[in-house]
Amino acid sequence: MKILVVDDEQDIRFLFEQKFRREIKSGTVNFSFAYSGHEALEYLHENSQKAVLILSDINMPGMSGLELLKKIREEKPAPPPVVMMITAYGDQQNRESAMMLGADDFLTKPLDFSQLKEKLNKMV
Amino acid sequence: MLFIAILLVFAIRYLRKVLPPKALGRNWDFYLLAGNVAAITFFVAYFIFNQLDLLFALLCYIMVGILIYRVFVIPEWRIARPMTYSILPLAIAMMAADITQAFAFSFYESAKMYFDIAFAFGVVWAFILGIIFRNQNKALETEKQKLEEKEREIAASEKVKAMLEGQVAERTTELTRQKEELQKALEELKAAQTQLIHAEKMASLGELTAGIAHEIQNPLNFVNNFSDVSKELLDEMKEAMEKGETEEAKKIMQDVIDNLEKINHHGKRADAIVKGMLQHSRTSTGQKELTDINALCDEYLRLAYHGLRAKDKSFNSKYKTEFDESIPKLNIVPQDIGRVILNMLNNAFYAVSERSKAEKAAVNEKMKTSGENYQPSVILQTRNLKNEVEISIMDNGNGIPENIREKIFQPFFTTKPTGKGTGLGLSLSYDIIKAHGGEIRINSVPGESTTFKITLPYN
Numbered sequence: 067m068k069i070l071v072v073d074d075e076q077d078i079r080f081l082f083e084q085k086f087r088r089e090i091k092s093g094t095v096n097f098s099f100a101y102s103g104h105e106a107l108e109y110l111h112e113n114s115q116k117a118v119l120i121l122s123d124i125n126m127p128g129m130s131g132l133e134l135l136k137k138i139r140e141e142k143p144a145p146p147p148v149v150m151m152i153t154a155y156g157d158q159q160n161r162e163s164a165m166m167l168g169a170d171d172f173l174t175k176p177l178d179f180s181q182l183k184e185k186l187n188k189m190v
Numbered sequence: 191m192l193f194i195a196i197l198l199v200f201a202i203r204y205l206r207k208v209l210p211p212k213a214l215g216r217n218w219d220f221y222l223l224a225g226n227v228a229a230i231t232f233f234v235a236y237f238i239f240n241q242l243d244l245l246f247a248l249l250c251y252i253m254v255g256i257l258i259y260r261v262f263v264i265p266e267w268r269i270a271r272p273m274t275y276s277i278l279p280l281a282i283a284m285m286a287a288d289i290t291q292a293f294a295f296s297f298y299e300s301a302k303m304y305f306d307i308a309f310a311f312g313v314v315w316a317f318i319l320g321i322i323f324r325n326q327n328k329a330l331e332t333e334k335q336k337l338e339e340k341e342r343e344i345a346a347s348e349k350v351k352a353m354l355e356g357q358v359a360e361r362t363t364e365l366t367r368q369k370e371e372l373q374k375a376l377e378e379l380k381a382a383q384t385q386l387i388h389a390e391k392m393a394s395l396g397e398l399t400a401g402i403a404h405e406i407q408n409p410l411n412f413v414n415n416f417s418d419v420s421k422e423l424l425d426e427m428k429e430a431m432e433k434g435e436t437e438e439a440k441k442i443m444q445d446v447i448d449n450l451e452k453i454n455h456h457g458k459r460a461d462a463i464v465k466g467m468l469q470h471s472r473t474s475t476g477q478k479e480l481t482d483i484n485a486l487c488d489e490y491l492r493l494a495y496h497g498l499r500a501k502d503k504s505f506n507s508k509y510k511t512e513f514d515e516s517i518p519k520l521n522i523v524p525q526d527i528g529r530v531i532l533n534m535l536n537n538a539f540y541a542v543s544e545r546s547k548a549e550k551a552a553v554n555e556k557m558k559t560s561g562e563n564y565q566p567s568v569i570l571q572t573r574n575l576k577n578e579v580e581i582s583i584m585d586n587g588n589g590i591p592e593n594i595r596e597k598i599f600q601p602f603f604t605t606k607p608t609g610k611g612t613g614l615g616l617s618l619s620y621d622i623i624k625a626h627g628g629e630i631r632i633n634s635v636p637g638e639s640t641t642f643k644i645t646l647p648y649n
Binding site: 074075077080081084085154174175176177179 | 406407408410411412413414415416418419423445448449452456607
């Protein structure tokens, strides 16, 4: 499963790579990383192998996660990716905004990886 | 003898007319009435019997005498004195004639002419004085009326005065009440202001909390998850060692070391955020003291520059000071103003450093020729203005876009990437400068330069 993680925190890559080291090794998941909304869009445009799941932070400099979500939903790539929003702002307003824009799920920081893995297993 | 009866009637009528009831009293009012009746009876009897008894005449004389005596002795009767003066000679003349006629008739007959002359003189005297006193009385009456008029006017003005005083008292009460109401309103306003300041602080705290939540949750995400995964890795390392897979164990160990470094880094990041927040919310307890602004600027310039150099070895920038030596010592909280200068200098060095990186990247991509080398530069300048000192921090960095200039003093607003700035520096600086009665102004050309001008009043 191709997963694109979008977050302006560079260390997110190491964290995901370590947390999913077994899955990566076995080839069940394949992670790509983008550090801004623009980078994520570029990645989506340039890669023919489409990401099935996008995990995106909301609060990022430049294009925010919500703007990215809006753009993805406007561009309607086929097949439509599952988008999960991740944010430190776990308030209801953010959650509602994300859901209104077409997010499939909403996770809050600090990330609960066992919960995330459960969700991914369900998707698989 | 008839005349004394007429005189008595006249005198009694006159006294009853001029004397006030209080002066007469109940008794004398009765006596005078009785005397009047007696005199009239005497008068009527004379016309019926055409003869007069000497006794009656004497009675009349005694009564006239008593009346004259009282007029001269009783102070309340004094008002009747003028008229008494006018009738006294006539009464004496009549009495002398009557007594002489009764007891020495022959003498009376021989001297009748003198008695008649005396009588005539008494009548003329009484008449003239009567007229004079009448006129005087009239004049007095007029004066009295005028006096009464004046008294009425005075009474009226007293009434008006009393009314005005009443109004003044009423108005004073009203004003006092209004003053009290205003005082109360002022107190309420002060309380409201205090509440507003408190609310503002709470709102600010609310804004801070949202920012803090984000700023803290991000490093916490790494601290929690890296420590969690490190534990897993250590278990794996243990397994590998037990299996004798030393290389694998070493690899895992390196990952754990890297993780611990990251945990440490993100822990410090959270610590910096909390410290910044505490600095921001802290009410300055610092004491003001006379400070050499130029020395303070110089000290913090070195601190900023060397601090940045220690963190980032690749960082390099020119810096220059232009100090106005005529600036007197300023009464400020040196730590607070120092923090402002440090913050502005850090921003300036950050701006030139970012532009330098961008320029280098552009050169590397051959977008620019090597001849257009960018020279990062920061200038710290002080100027002695008339009533204030101006501290300018100028950099030739990327500049501040117009659309964010108003936001840069808001807490947690930052253009730096996550983890590089808390967004509290300028907000804190703004509060400090305002607390010193000064101002901060920005002048920026996007893509070229930024100048922050801080003014601090001498007083």
